[in-house]
Amino acid sequence: MDQVLAGQTALVTGSTSGIGLGIAKIYAEAGAKVMLNGFGKPEEIAAARAEIGAIMGVKEAPYSAADMSKPDEVRGMVAEAEKQFGKLDILVNNAGIQFVSPVQEFPTAKWDAIIAINLSSNFHAIAAALPGMLARNHGRIVNVASAHGLVASPFKTAYVAAKHGVVGLTKSVALEVAQSQVTCNAICPGFVRTPLAEAQVKPLAEKNGVSEEVALKDYLLAHQPSKRWIEVEEVARMALYLVGPGSGGVNGSALSIDGGWFAS
Structure with a gap:
């Protein structure tokens, strides 16, 4: 792969498996230094760090165990990435959880956790990363929302509310940074x-x-x-486009990659 991200640094949340790991991998292949984050079995985290590290030419990729439900840990993770790399060029907010239940039976604790991890963590990470990006007049923020950020399904009230919130947050941040060289966009995948x-x-x-x-x-x-x-690589390639050369005019967009779901 062309080294279109050579010299760039990235932090990808929820990147020890699934979509996040796919994005981290394609960024590393494009030349970026990538910090991982996420939960999982120790051996799975070690395997992810080794895989991305090998692509980067190091023993293992940097990793933060920050809990995305805790604002101080989210902001501390961004500070750690900036300290590790000297700067943070790319922030991908991908961490998320799901729970399905009729709204009248939806556990309050599950609602609070989904809103915290799927939505509020995005806000805290962006708020922590933006000062450095704006000071350097360069940065790319990619929020992995969902088709459920654009349409709804029953029994997924917290997830749908959080992902709609992510799309709204994306648009608002994009307007705030519109006259800089920082962009903020959302990806809205269907079933991956x-x-x-x-x-x-x-x-x-x-x-x-x-x-x-x-x-x-x-x-x-x-x-x-x-x-x-939808394949993980398809989502990863969209995430690569949004942070690579020629993407500066795309700002505040919620890009669907859902096999036509939003069109129906």
Whole structure:
């Protein structure tokens, strides 16, 4: 891959697996120095650090164990990245959790956690990273929202509310930085092929008495007209475009990558 991000530094939250790890990998392949963040089994985190580190030409990638539900830890993570790299050029807010329940039964603790991790952490990370970006008059912020940042589904009230909030936050920040060389955009993926998403297929098949292929297309991907998974690499390549050369005119956008979901 061309080294279009040579000399750039990046922090990607929720990057020990799934979409975040895919973004971290493509940034490292493009020449950036990348700090990882996220929860998981120690061996999985070690494997992610080793994988990204190998691409970067070091033993392991820098890593922050900051808890995205705790504002002080989020802001401290940004400060740690700036100290480690000397600057922070790219911030990707990707960390997120999900819980499904009828609204009248939705546990308060689950609501609070989803809002904190999926929305508030974005605010705290952006607020901490912007001073340095504005001082250098260069920076790229990418918020991984969701198709649910643009449309709603039942039983996902906290997630939908948080992701709609991420899109609104993206637009507001973009307007504040519009006359600088800093941009802020959101990516809105549909159902992406990750281990966590794929694990939903078998229970749907068993619940509805159908094959896993039918469960995928007719139930899980019911709103995704393409009837196929969005691949992690597809999302990562969109995230690469938004921080690479020629992307400076894209600001405040919520870019769909959902197989036609938002168009239907």
